Amino acid sequence: MKCTTLLQRLEGVSLRCLAIGCALLLCVIQFFYLSEHLNKCTQKSVTSDSHFPSLAGDRGRSRTSESSAIAGNLKGQWHVQDLWESYDCQKILFDSGDLPIPLPSDWAYLRAAYYGVMGSSIGNEVMPNGHLANIEGLTGLTALQSPGRGRGLFATVAYKKGDRIKSLSDEIYSGYFNTGQQYRDYLLALPRNLACEVTRWSYTLEELGEPKYIMLDLGFQSLTNNSPSPNAEHVPPNAEGAWAESGVALKDISPGDEILVDYTKYEAHAWSSMGLGKWKGQTMGLERGSPQNSNYSEDLSEEEILGDEWLMNDLWELRGCRNVIYESGDLPIPSLSDWMFLRGAYAANSGLSELNEIFPDGDISATAFVVDVEVKQRPGAGRGVFAKQDIAEGTVIQYGSPYAQFYNPSRYRSFLLNLPSSLSCSVMIWAYTERDEEGEVYVGLDMGLTTLLNNSDRANVRDIKDITVTIRDIKEGGELVVSYREFEKERLWESIGFGNWEQIFKTK
Numbered sequence: 001m002k003c004t005t006l007l008q009r010l011e012g013v014s015l016r017c018l019a020i021g022c023a024l025l026l027c028v029i030q031f032f033y034l035s036e037h038l039n040k041c042t043q044k045s046v047t048s049d050s051h052f053p054s055l056a057g058d059r060g061r062s063r064t065s066e067s068s069a070i071a072g073n074l075k076g077q078w079h080v081q082d083l084w085e086s087y088d089c090q091k092i093l094f095d096s097g098d099l100p101i102p103l104p105s106d107w108a109y110l111r112a113a114y115y116g117v118m119g120s121s122i123g124n125e126v127m128p129n130g131h132l133a134n135i136e137g138l139t140g141l142t143a144l145q146s147p148g149r150g151r152g153l154f155a156t157v158a159y160k161k162g163d164r165i166k167s168l169s170d171e172i173y174s175g176y177f178n179t180g181q182q183y184r185d186y187l188l189a190l191p192r193n194l195a196c197e198v199t200r201w202s203y204t205l206e207e208l209g210e211p212k213y214i215m216l217d218l219g220f221q222s223l224t225n226n227s228p229s230p231n232a233e234h235v236p237p238n239a240e241g242a243w244a245e246s247g248v249a250l251k252d253i254s255p256g257d258e259i260l261v262d263y264t265k266y267e268a269h270a271w272s273s274m275g276l277g278k279w280k281g282q283t284m285g286l287e288r289g290s291p292q293n294s295n296y297s298e299d300l301s302e303e304e305i306l307g308d309e310w311l312m313n314d315l316w317e318l319r320g321c322r323n324v325i326y327e328s329g330d331l332p333i334p335s336l337s338d339w340m341f342l343r344g345a346y347a348a349n350s351g352l353s354e355l356n357e358i359f360p361d362g363d364i365s366a367t368a369f370v371v372d373v374e375v376k377q378r379p380g381a382g383r384g385v386f387a388k389q390d391i392a393e394g395t396v397i398q399y400g401s402p403y404a405q406f407y408n409p410s411r412y413r414s415f416l417l418n419l420p421s422s423l424s425c426s427v428m429i430w431a432y433t434e435r436d437e438e439g440e441v442y443v444g445l446d447m448g449l450t451t452l453l454n455n456s457d458r459a460n461v462r463d464i465k466d467i468t469v470t471i472r473d474i475k476e477g478g479e480l481v482v483s484y485r486e487f488e489k490e491r492l493w494e495s496i497g498f499g500n501w502e503q504i505f506k507t508k
Contacts, residue, residue: 074188077180079277080199083187089196099197101143101151102220108355109418110194111218112344112364114175117186120336120365126175126218138167138220146258152225153259159249165232165259168247172221177214180275189341191418197222199279203263204270211270227260302417308410311499312428315416321425331426333375333383334452336365339402342423342447346404349415358402358447368398368448373480375452384454384479391474397461398468402447409496412443432484433492441492456481 074083084090093099115123138153146152159165177183183202187195201222205213216222224232231251253259271279306314316322325331343364347355355364372388391397406412412431416424430451434444445451450468453461459482460472474480493501 074184077275078184080187080271080279081277083195084199087192087196089199092193092196093200098145099151101145102223103351106348107219109344109348110190110198111173111175112340112347113189114186114216114218115344116337116341117189118175118177118182118337120340123337123340124365126173140165141167141220141259143220143223146225149225149258151223153220153223155253155255155257155259158255159253161249161251163249165247165249168221168224168232168259172247173218175216175218177216178212180214183214183274183276189420203267204274205266206268206270211268211273214274214276215266224259224261226263228262230260230262231257232259232261233265309497310413311497312493312501313499315424316428319421319425321421321428324422324425325429330377331382331422333377338423339448340364342419342427343402345415345418346447349411349418350404350406354404358400358404364402368401368450370399371395371397373397373449375449378454378479381454383452384481385449385452386479387474387476390476391470393470393473395470396467397470397480398450400466401450401468404445404447406443406445407440409443409498433490433496435490435492441496443496453480453482455484457483459483459486462486 074086111127115127118126140155140157140159141153142156143151144154146154153167177186187198190198198216202214202216204211205215207213231249231253233248233250271277302315302318305318343355343359347364371391373385374388375383376386378384406415416427419427427445431443431445433441435441458472460470460474460478461468461480461482462471463482463486470480491500493499
């Protein structure tokens, strides 16, 4: 009896010890998991993406604040400071480690966005005929991290006092904004990180004592750092609007020396006069720490809402594309500026080399059509392409097309996220999947007028290799139509991780 009781007691003690041991083990596992999770969180950087912020996928989704007049939405005549605080630019630019050196394709995006916002007339004035070239690199300079200053430009050759610095003169495109609203529109067309960058790269100019321009160098020149003892000068327009000799060495410069200019010679401090508030321009944010009045909560970005492997329908729903495409009246006819923006976004996403394959001479304003056509609204079918001349059967109407290919699904996702909502919705219904000659699947997208050709079982236009030809006579005023079955022969969206998009889209 005593032996049985002892055994029962020992069994009870063993069970209690086993329970306590399991509990301790669970605590250790949980502690280890939390430690690893916290370690990952603290190591994550806003600018950890290996690419420039133009690929961040965050197109200005701002933070909200109950105490902020902007309430997370920059509306009306907002000031630059409002955007700075709403986008938390202090954290993005100064509290998250070194920013990456921009790539040539990033400047292509910046320039194409300027073209898209300002229109082709001003865009062509800054970049004649939409030419985005001269951004492959720098001549006599290189962009590097400058300790204590961020990124900067450094000489790779020697300059004597008075020498012209080619990359601060001949290879520069300077965009300008005549009004504060133009500048607002441009900032809102950029991803959040890049918008923060632009607010510090920009400066104001006066003409005859009156506020006249907001200026922005659309290239590596924007990385030139400030010094009260400059060794170079990049002179903006004089009072008559003429450009003086620019990019001049003020003293001898040796290879490895940083190129420094005096910001005070540029900034006219006319931000308030332009309706953009008391902005400090290039000096803003140099102090470490968060900006004042930053007690706002954070909205989730689209990337955080969607996750990594989102399906096409997820973005369609998030951006309200059904309303944009079908319930808001006729969609506007894309302008040359719109095509420029789309092509620049492709360059930023896939690299300038990819864009140069489509536009070998760097002129991304090319239409490719060799016959006279126009885009008009067609009742019940939306936008369409119509002949402005009689076109006989067998006529080549275009040689090649501004045509994008996305073999990497993540690149296509990034491309869509970096487009304005209305344009991304259009792109989703324009794009299609296809197999190349090796059988590899890609997403195809025409980035020009051919993407507006409507579908018909009696097509009068067909692609044959790298040309587009008519397969029927088309009278003046007649619509050019294609058979979509020539493009999307298989249902391939699901095979590359976007869900059964074709079936979903047909039910919309």
